[in-house]
Amino acid sequence: MLHHTQREIRYNFEYDRRLRACFIGAGGHAYRNVYPTFRYAPVDLIAICDLDAARAKGFARTFGAERTYADHAEMLAAEKPDVVFIVTSYDQDGRVQATRLARDAVAAGAHVWMEKPTAASRQEVEELKALSERSGRRIMTGLKKTFFPAVEKLKDIIASPEFGTLSSLVVRYPQAIPPLADRADLVAMQSFLDHIYHPGAILHYLGGEIDRASYEWTPVTGASVATLRFRSGAVGALHLAAGQSGSAPLERIEAIGEGSHAIVENGCRLIHYRKARLPAYGRAASFIQPEESAALIYEPEFSLGQLYNNNMFTLGYVPEVLHFCEAVLEDKPLTKGTLDAAVEIMKLFDFYRTTEAGQTRTL
Incomplete structure (x- = not known):
């Protein structure tokens, strides 16, 4: 589906x-x-x-x-x-x-x-x-984030038979974490709480529940890299890339299956690398893949006055409000933005708030 x-x-x-x-x-x-x-x-x-x-x-x-x-x-x-x-x-x-x-x-x-x-x-x-x-x-x-058209399409790609089983998922997002001694203070953790919902929502939407995690942290910028294991068996990483340039796209998502993978850059550029054979090593004269295995690239055009190149659509604001309104009008359950998803994100928040760098914790 x-x-x-x-x-x-x-x-x-x-x-x-x-x-x-x-x-x-x-x-x-x-x-x-x-x-x-x-x-x-x-x-x-x-x-x-x-x-x-x-x-x-x-x-x-x-x-x-x-x-x-x-x-x-x-x-x-x-x-x-x-x-x-x-x-x-x-x-x-x-x-x-x-x-x-x-x-x-x-x-x-x-x-x-x-x-x-x-x-x-x-x-x-x-x-x-x-x-x-x-x-x-x-x-x-x-x-x-779960309503970004590029992220919704990535979800479809992951679910497709051609992609295979999701084996690894990596999300990069620029966010600092205070020193562990300050994390009991909700005021000190306000920025982190405000923003962990973005990468946390992506991880849950694409990878499901996280089983266990560990991370390393640097005091230079407050950046960290966490290794994750999902209940599905997939592995992953969350790179909270504090210190990156303010002139760069904020985030990147990479999902890898079995012989196929896909990347979302800048929230609106999706590249799907379909299953393809490596050219003969030392003998291939061209990097061009056959049509049936060539990469697919999706990105909006910004010339026409279309809704899809308006940030309220590209960034998911209208789709999420419509999802809510239609659930109420049609008396049907919410499938995204749920309190179950919020619980999973808060598990991730609690993990960072209470765990020392280098320790592995079950979420």
């Missing part, structure tokens, strides 16, 4: 049914990347809440919300939304504000889409999962 399929996008005004939506948060990330997705989703934005009332009103004028609030409890009680979108920050102690806001939204009867991270502890994620199961309300975390 293919995970990545072409679809034609409908615009907001073309939907017959739309979800009554409230939004908690009026920050820069939400302004750039989440509110604009509603142009392509079955969402009727009825209210916005932010502690800065003037900011909420400015967002309402820009994005067409009918009312604004400075108190989310007041908004939830008055508006009775079908869904609530949450893009907020951290408390002073490093706890994730969205965790308690999601609980309040579910208590008010709404389904929840929340930006990552889901929470600051695995226990809190599991509590949200139990709440979701008791209430019948869906709670989705914005794991945008």
Whole structure:
């Protein structure tokens, strides 16, 4: 079954049914990347809440919300939304504000889409999962990397018979880790918690659950390299490449099967090296492969005013919001951005937070 399929996008005004939506948060990330997705989703934005009332009103004028609030409890009680979108920050102690806001939204009867991270502890994620199961309300975390078209296509390639069994998976992402002595402090770990959800989501989506891991760490930049063993039997590595140039593409993914492998560079360039024989050593005069085994390269063009060369699509923002909205409208389960996936990412977070370099731990 293919995970990545072409679809034609409908615009907001073309939907017959739309979800009554409230939004908690009026920050820069939400302004750039989440509110604009509603142009392509079955969402009727009825209210916005932010502690800065003037900011909420400015967002309402820009994005067409009918009312604004400075108190989310007041908004939830008055508006009775079908869904609530949450893009907020951290408390002073490093706890994730969205965790308690999601609980309040579910208590008010709404389904929840929340930006990552889901929470600051695995226990809190599991509590949200139990709440979701008791209430019948869906709670989705914005794991945008799993909605990148290039990553979805990579998932298809890995699942194809021609690729064989996934044998190894390597992800590079630029992120520092503080010294072990500082990792009990959630404030010191805030950047790491905020960003481990990106490579963690990719590893879980493509490789499944991680069984055990170990890592080495350098104090020069806080960079690390972890070796991983997945429950499937595949091996892998997570290179947290702190110190790399700010002018370079951030990340790289490489998945290797049996005689075939594929690479995603810069989030939008996918190269699939199909099964091919090595040319005769010392005798081959050309590097050109036969058509049936030549590499396939996928990358967007940036000349036409297409949706696919808009970052809201290339970076997965619209697809993840659509996945959430369609699950609610059609009463079907979420398959990505799930709390199960968030639990697995928090296992990885706990591993780095509590493990000394050089030790092997079961996750």
